[in-house]
Amino acid sequence: MDRQLDSAPFGYFTLDDAGMMMEVNQTLLRLLGYQLHEVQGKHINLLLPNASRSFYQLYFFPMIRLQNKVEEMYFSFKSKDGQEISVLLNALRNERDGKVFNDCACLRMKNRIEYEEVILAAKKDTETRNLLKAKQIAELESLRIELESKQKKLLAVNESLLEMANTDGLTGLRNRHYLQECLSSYFMPDTEQFLTLSFLLIDIDYFKKVNDTYGHLTGDSILRKLGNLLRDGTRKDDVAARYGGEEFALVLPATGKVEALEIAERIRCQVENADWNTYGVTISIGVATKVPGDTENSLQSRADWALYNSKDNGRNRITFGMEE
Template sequence: MDKRWKNLPCGYVSMTPQGVILDVNDTFLEMGNYTRDNLISNHIESIMSVANKLLFHSYFYPFIQLNGYVDEIYLNLKGSTGTDIPVLFNGKYYEQTEVVDCIFVHMGKRIDYEQEIRNAKILVEEAYREKDAALAKMQQLHLELEQKQSELIKLNQKLETLSITDGLTGLNNRRFFIEKMNEYILQSKQTNNPISLLMLDVDHFKLVNDTGGHPVGDKVLLQLAKLLTEFFPKGHIIARYGGEEFVVIMPFSNKEKSLNEAEQLRSTIESANWEVGKITVSIGVATSNLFETTTSILSKADKALYSSKENGRNKVTHASLS
């Protein structure tokens, strides 16, 4: 887990579908004043109250098995000193690796906001029962209530944006991409219009990091994200899949069209002005069929990307040719 994941503005836990903790980031450790040794290989329920364990059993396990994800479970974790830590919990199951990635967002501030709003409402109700002399005070409380509600809305929007956005590049993240891929696959089957998936990887990116350090590598990723955004039209879904890998959903795009766009993109990246010298990418492309799933088209694009790398990099390969 690199530095960015370790210091995300939310806790991250990787665990088995049965709840055994595999890895955590530093933010999660700080959230409960935990130590890595006390968490790794232990069960997630070891830091929950009895009531929250029952909630976990009745909601998390059935939903993660049935749907492959859970959203917005409100839990109270137990810190190392026994204190309650209110969190909003999201989980996503990856069948290929049999791992559940979990995000924990500390809800302390939100709870405070909600408590302030409830208190303000009580005061407003009391003010309505007062005489005319309380009118000015009631109006002031209304203003405070609106302000708190506005702050809560903004906080909710920020949480939603955080959950679907890559922290470094500002592109959509892997979670958002998977959700959209599922939608586009379904639409493709219903309309009988093909879609294509483009997966690209920066060639020799480790050398960039080793030579210039991670800040230089981050600049390359930021510039690449900007280039992708400018290159593709708004109808395309662009996301950072992980590390130096990016994915693009190309609607209404058959094999020929997707290959043409991918080759133009490869050439554009190769000829771009990079601070670190020449940067190239290897690209894999896959086009859907009537029996396609998100998992299968991802696998095809990944295999095509691997073929591009195996055949000298700075190449475009379609899954049908790999």
Template structure:
């Protein structure tokens, strides 16, 4: 490995097409406390927490297959002690000497998280200083100026990261990261107030044929049009997001099983009747799941996904409600 790559200020991992680790730079090893021999030959999923493995299967692998790259994916890796470390990941497939590789770069997010914590702590110190009124005005002014400076810095960082982290670049709707935050919020409301909510997972039928027949450019147009349809039809309190590849999710607030299935079937009809440019006709399969006392973040996704594949097995262009 080139010494500049080995010691550059971001992590670097090179994989083969079986997603086994071929090379890893010194920066990533220092961050995770592994040595090179412990990682070489391992599957990349061996370093992922369970929830992040789902992200790889639903988003990372489809993106690598269709686009040969992944941009700005928020992900966690385990270090040697089993601690979860947050990163922003970029990945791209390369060819060299007749072989294919997947190169990954990783930027640690821990410093930004620590920075926010430091800012909150600094604000508390300022409030205490005003309450006690036992510090000189000059010292208070210096602290205030430093906080104001940090607030502007944080605002700039926040605006940039919100744009990157919460919005799907292609379709302009929410991405998986924002969806996960909203799912956690809905679960919290359910625990506090028992407000029901449901989840739809929507998958385009035969989307590979669209790309193979008309090209990826038309495929991107189809994804964008579908996002518009889902967003326009959704209730203002619903969360419509691109889950990854040709899959979309919708969180339906204050919605029980019966209502969720009816909404899903209306989406089926709406999409099937839409006048699609170039391809003329398109259908989707939908899986529905409603949150209850036995559910958690992973199981409701799993149950909606199982219902989705039941829709596929039953002939596509339909919605299926998960039943225990």
């Protein structure tokens, strides 16, 4: 950081889009009582009281993403010894070396209360104290309602975007990205290492022939119907996803080999006996169950090996992927 900026008469810090503090000048560090190593690379929430954390997430961050700037925003920091410090914040969104940064400058509003008292005294000549109080209450209520409305809209938009990002557009099942994140969660260091988990890979038999014979619209209809069958047949904690093309997958937590094979057989029979109009549809399934030392990749590899064995041995069947 430039030496002049480091000792400027205002606080300065830079955030990335994840809220991590990349740079903090000495002026702000002295104001808050921190050393650089205590805050650099940490999330901005470290310096924010609870109210400001919500304000940052629901107002500051969406505004700077939409408008590329924030002007004259009242903000509060929490010093290392727990004191709440009010500031006036300005921010600009900039790109440097191909990366986006949110550069922020803040001035402490130490005398804000005194300034407000002067303003109120000046208004006493034209407004009575009761009318002023009523007006302030009305304005605060209006602001509260407006903020609540914006928060609800932002939360709804965020939920909708998250749902879209995790959903396969054709079948309505979870997509491959969501499936991988779900599987990864069962292999985190803090996850119970002996947690039972099974994984199913499902492939529609001769699907290319269906597309070539009846057309891609018919193929899409089959994919959607199979998606509905899998969704209706899953339990509360199971995850059904479209793995890619005509392949689907099921994550079955708290499910051992025997139960996983039973579930796979039930699904295979449901598909074989379903009404597919003038054409028949069957599926091949590969099943794998987590063992000690497994990774998400090794579990998927065994299921993939088992699936291709099912297809090589006549299709419309189930194969269990044994531990290597």
